[in-house]
Amino acid sequence: MERIPILRMGSFLLVTIQVDMHDRLALQLQDDLTERIAEWGSTGVLIDISTLEIVDSFIGRMLANIAAMARVLDAETVVVGMQPAVAITLVELGMSLSGVRTALNVESGMELLYELRGNFRPESEDEISQA
Amino acid sequence: MSKLPEIIRRHEDQIRSSWLKEVNNAVRRTDLMSDKEFQIQGRELLASIAEGAESGDVSHLDGKAWNHARELLTSISATRASQGFKPSETATFVLSLKQPLFQSVRKELSGSPDAMFEELWNTTLLIDKLALITTDAFLATREQLIIRQQQEMMELSTPVVKLWEGILALPIIGTLDSARTQVIMENLLGAIVQTNSRVAIIDITGVPTVDTLVAQHLLKTVTAARLMGAECIISGVRPQIAQTIVHLGIDLGQITTKAKLADAFALALQKSGRSVIRNSNGTAPVAAPKKTETPRGE
Numbered sequence: 001m002e003r004i005p006i007l008r009m010g011s012f013l014l015v016t017i018q019v020d021m022h023d024r025l026a027l028q029l030q031d032d033l034t035e036r037i038a039e040w041g042s043t044g045v046l047i048d049i050s051t052l053e054i055v056d057s058f059i060g061r062m063l064a065n066i067a068a069m070a071r072v073l074d075a076e077t078v079v080v081g082m083q084p085a086v087a088i089t090l091v092e093l094g095m096s097l098s099g100v101r102t103a104l105n106v107e108s109g110m111e112l113l114y115e116l117r118g119n120f121r122p123e124s125e126d127e128i129s130q131a
Numbered sequence: 132m133s134k135l136p137e138i139i140r141r142h143e144d145q146i147r148s149s150w151l152k153e154v155n156n157a158v159r160r161t162d163l164m165s166d167k168e169f170q171i172q173g174r175e176l177l178a179s180i181a182e183g184a185e186s187g188d189v190s191h192l193d194g195k196a197w198n199h200a201r202e203l204l205t206s207i208s209a210t211r212a213s214q215g216f217k218p219s220e221t222a223t224f225v226l227s228l229k230q231p232l233f234q235s236v237r238k239e240l241s242g243s244p245d246a247m248f249e250e251l252w253n254t255t256l257l258i259d260k261l262a263l264i265t266t267d268a269f270l271a272t273r274e275q276l277i278i279r280q281q282q283e284m285m286e287l288s289t290p291v292v293k294l295w296e297g298i299l300a301l302p303i304i305g306t307l308d309s310a311r312t313q314v315i316m317e318n319l320l321g322a323i324v325q326t327n328s329r330v331a332i333i334d335i336t337g338v339p340t341v342d343t344l345v346a347q348h349l350l351k352t353v354t355a356a357r358l359m360g361a362e363c364i365i366s367g368v369r370p371q372i373a374q375t376i377v378h379l380g381i382d383l384g385q386i387t388t389k390a391k392l393a394d395a396f397a398l399a400l401q402k403s404g405r406s407v408i409r410n411s412n413g414t415a416p417v418a419a420p421k422k423t424e425t426p427r428g429e
Contacts, residue, residue: 080360084320087355096354103360104327 004029006036012044012113013037013075014106018051026062033066037073044113045070048106050081060095067100076116077101080109134239134246135253136184139177142235147177149234153227172207177228179203180261189253192260201264208268213276218269225262229254289315291322298399299328300392302367304337312348316355323361330399331356334392336367346381353386362402364388366395 002025007014013036015029036042047063067077080103090097101116103109139146151173179200186196204225211221232254240247289311294300301319305311319331333352338345353363366389368376376383389395400407 079358082359084317084324084355084359087320087358088316090358091351091355097358102358104323104329105360108329108360 003032006032008036008040008042011040011042011117012046012110013040013042014046014048016048016051020054021052021059023058026059030062030066030069034069034073037070037075042075043117045075045077046106046109046113047077047079048081048109049079049086050083050105052086053083055086055089057093057095060090060093060097064095064097064099067097071099076113078103078109078112081105134250135189135236135257136181138235138239138250139181139184139232141239143177143181146228146231146235147173149231150177150228153230154224157223157227176200176203176207180228180257184257189257192257192264200261204261204264205268208265209272212269212272218266221269222262222266225265226258228261229258232258285311285314289318291318293322293326293328294332294396295400295403295405297326297328297330297403298396299323299326299331299361300334300396301331302334302337302392306340307338307345307348309348312352316352319352320355320359323356323359328361330362330364330402332364332366332392332395332399334367334395335365335372336369336392338367338372341372341375341381343379343381346376346379346383350384350386362387364395364398366390366392 002019004015004017004019004025007016013033015033017029019025033045037045045066047066049063052059063079067079070077078101079097082102101112103112151170154169154173183192183197183200188194188196192201207224208221211224233251236247236250236254240250284305290302292300292302299319299322301315303315307315319333322328323331333349335341335349341349349365353365356363364387365383368388368390387395387398389398397407
């Protein structure tokens, strides 16, 4: 079955959506992501949707849900690279995703996560304890 | 069967000359139109009316027989609208045809009052309808002009300017309606992607009034920008507008608002980790030109 890969970068997770997002795939991602966060104890999730061109209210709600679920598991979610047309569509659908943090691209998204959570690498915990 | 076509054909020359004389007296605009041009128009129009009346129904001008007359009138009317004629002057051009036609009908049918009355009625219907076509065409031309100007205004009035690395400004001038908001939103979001900007300042100094609809449009734009990862600051809120916003009970939510564009710019600089300092000699205030992005929170 088709899956969206979830990459582990230290204590953060990186999800890049590069295929057409259909409903089952979205639900699968939701399952996988919550599982990974719990398993690896991740503190940040970065979802890159720069190649996503079509959204509907379901995908919008899924993004909001993922962010809410991650928060319950003590992880921050940042959605990056939303295209103008997608943003306009979501606003017209009345979805402001008020619980989701956003950034322009992966770089500034990582920066934001770093700012929010500090420890990017697992080693950094040692550094903090040494200091 | 109407006798009008026959009457027109028989008295064509006479009708034309007295019609043109009539128009000359009423609404001749030598400043807008040459004599020769005017003569040609009159002749062509009368010929097309005679043609229509001959082969078609006088009281229904939708038919094929009247195509030529309708097209001619529409084009004359459109030309006049762009030349600067008044609507009444253009309508009078057609309505002046009434008297010459009446005279001809009277001359022809003076023997039988009943027939004469019927023909007069037909003539009145015909001329009125022609005049209405003229007015419609005139207004349509004006309408097109207005639409074109609106489009031009929309394109002119939504520039997105880059104030600094990562800071955009969007000065809005004029009333915000749905169509304009759409254009503004698209421009702004496009510019955010292009310039990789984190802060966008929407300046509403040039927006005359803010009602619930305008506020809603602003909120939409700000939300869309936020979804893409840029923060919006609304500046140029005049005291009256602040009062209106509160009186109308509009909730601007989490959006930062500033009274002046300068304040918003200062905030934007601060948010991106920059500051403006004054040189030690105190003569030339210079912004600290930091080319490299300093990560926030450091």
